[in-house]
Amino acid sequence: MKITSIETTIVNAIHRNWVFVKVQTDQPGLHGWGEATLEWKTRAVNGAIEDLAPLVIGEDPMRIEHLVARMTRFGFWPLGAVSGSAVSGIEQALWDIKGKALGVPVWELLGGRVRDNIRVYTHLRRAKIGAQVGIEDISAFCDAVQETVEMGYSAVKLGLIPYTGHDAPLSAVRHTAKLAQAVRERVGDEVDIMTDFHGRPESLDAAKAYIDAIAPIRPMFIEEPIQPGNTPAMADLARRVDCPLATGERLFSPREFAEVAETRAVAFVQPDLAHCGGFSGGRRIAAIAEAAGMGVCPHNPMGPVAGAVALQFDVATPNFVIQEEAVGLVPWFEDICSSYPLELVSGAWAVPDAPGLGIEIDEKTAAKYPFKQEEIPALEAIHGDGRIAHW
CATH class of the missing domain: 3.30.390.10 (Enolase-like, N-terminal domain)
Structure with a gap:
C-alpha cells in the first residue's frame, strides 16, 4: 500500500x-x-x-x-x-x-479500551458563536451556565476574569469572587467547574489574586493562569495557591511537557492532538504525565475530526480525566459529517466501534462553508489605556 x-x-x-x-x-x-x-x-x-x-x-x-x-x-x-x-x-x-x-477502531491499535465512556466538558452554551454572555451581569451569566448544564453536562469551563495586566484591581477581584460563588450556588456541588485564564495575568501576583478569589468554589482546575512557556514561574505559582492548575494547549513537544512534569508545575496537562504530533506525540506526553502523577485533559475547541481523534485517544489513555469539546460552535457542526461518532450520553461520549476514527467528512456539504477570513475575537483584547492585552 x-x-x-x-x-x-x-x-x-x-x-x-x-x-x-x-x-x-x-x-x-x-x-x-x-x-x-x-x-x-x-x-x-x-x-x-x-x-x-x-x-x-x-x-x-x-x-x-x-x-x-x-x-x-x-x-x-x-x-x-x-x-x-x-x-x-x-x-x-x-x-x-x-x-x-x-x-x-484506532483505540484498539493504541492498546485497547481502558474505560467505558469518555467524560466531557463544554463551554458556555456549548460555545455557540454569538450566544455568549459577559461576566458583568452575574445573574445573566448564571442563567447561561444553568442552561448549559441542563443540556446534559456535568462539567463546564467558563471565562471568569477580565483582561488583566500586571495588577489585579481590587474591584475586579471582588467581582470575580462574587461571580464564582454565584455560579457555584446556581449549579451545586455535583457539577465540576473549570475556568480558563487564557494567560491573561502578566504577573504571578495578579494571577494569584484571581485564583484566590475563585479557589473557594473548588474548581476542578484553573487553566493557563499565566502565559505558557515559563514553567519555573508556573511551578512557583502552583506552590503559592490552593487550587489545581492546568496547562498544555500551547506546548508542543514531549520535552516541554517533561519540564512541566519534572517541576510539578500543574496538576493536569492539556495536550492538543491537532498540534502536538497527533496520537504519536499525545501518547508520549500522556506517559510523561502518568510518571509524574498528572492527569491528562486534552484541549479541543475545534472541528468534528479533532473531536473524533480525541475520543479515540481518551478511550485508550489510562490517566485521561476529562475531554474538552465545542460541538455547539456552529449549528451545522454534525451536518458536514456522513459518519459521526461523538454521541453524548449523560455527560460523556460513548465508545465507538467503527474502524479507524469512525468519522467521514461529507465533502459536498463541507463545500457549502468554504474558506474565508475568520472573525478574530482576540481583536477586542485591549486594556483601557489602549495597550494590547493577552486574549
Missing part, C-alpha cells in the same frame, strides 16, 4: 477555519482523515501540509512512526505551532487508514 496524495478541505466556522486533512492511498476507497486546525493561521498550515506532502507520498501509510520521523527529522527546523499542526493532521489520518485497513 502507498500514499498517493494529501488533500485539505477547509471549512469556515466563523471564528476559525477547520483544516481537514485527507490522505489518499492506492487502495480503492481507502483514505484517512485528520484535522490540523490552528486559529488564524489557516493559510500557513495549508502551506505547511503542501511542504510535507513530498516526504510521505509514495510511502507505506502503515509505518506511522517512520513517517512521523520523515516529516520531523528531514525538516531540520524544530516544530512550532504551524508545522506541528500540519504534521499532526497527516499523522492522525495515517491512524485512520490503519484502523480501516485492519477493520478496528
Whole structure:
C-alpha cells in the first residue's frame, strides 16, 4: 500500500477555519482523515501540509512512526505551532487508514479500551458563536451556565476574569469572587467547574489574586493562569495557591511537557492532538504525565475530526480525566459529517466501534462553508489605556 496524495478541505466556522486533512492511498476507497486546525493561521498550515506532502507520498501509510520521523527529522527546523499542526493532521489520518485497513477502531491499535465512556466538558452554551454572555451581569451569566448544564453536562469551563495586566484591581477581584460563588450556588456541588485564564495575568501576583478569589468554589482546575512557556514561574505559582492548575494547549513537544512534569508545575496537562504530533506525540506526553502523577485533559475547541481523534485517544489513555469539546460552535457542526461518532450520553461520549476514527467528512456539504477570513475575537483584547492585552 502507498500514499498517493494529501488533500485539505477547509471549512469556515466563523471564528476559525477547520483544516481537514485527507490522505489518499492506492487502495480503492481507502483514505484517512485528520484535522490540523490552528486559529488564524489557516493559510500557513495549508502551506505547511503542501511542504510535507513530498516526504510521505509514495510511502507505506502503515509505518506511522517512520513517517512521523520523515516529516520531523528531514525538516531540520524544530516544530512550532504551524508545522506541528500540519504534521499532526497527516499523522492522525495515517491512524485512520490503519484502523480501516485492519477493520478496528484506532483505540484498539493504541492498546485497547481502558474505560467505558469518555467524560466531557463544554463551554458556555456549548460555545455557540454569538450566544455568549459577559461576566458583568452575574445573574445573566448564571442563567447561561444553568442552561448549559441542563443540556446534559456535568462539567463546564467558563471565562471568569477580565483582561488583566500586571495588577489585579481590587474591584475586579471582588467581582470575580462574587461571580464564582454565584455560579457555584446556581449549579451545586455535583457539577465540576473549570475556568480558563487564557494567560491573561502578566504577573504571578495578579494571577494569584484571581485564583484566590475563585479557589473557594473548588474548581476542578484553573487553566493557563499565566502565559505558557515559563514553567519555573508556573511551578512557583502552583506552590503559592490552593487550587489545581492546568496547562498544555500551547506546548508542543514531549520535552516541554517533561519540564512541566519534572517541576510539578500543574496538576493536569492539556495536550492538543491537532498540534502536538497527533496520537504519536499525545501518547508520549500522556506517559510523561502518568510518571509524574498528572492527569491528562486534552484541549479541543475545534472541528468534528479533532473531536473524533480525541475520543479515540481518551478511550485508550489510562490517566485521561476529562475531554474538552465545542460541538455547539456552529449549528451545522454534525451536518458536514456522513459518519459521526461523538454521541453524548449523560455527560460523556460513548465508545465507538467503527474502524479507524469512525468519522467521514461529507465533502459536498463541507463545500457549502468554504474558506474565508475568520472573525478574530482576540481583536477586542485591549486594556483601557489602549495597550494590547493577552486574549
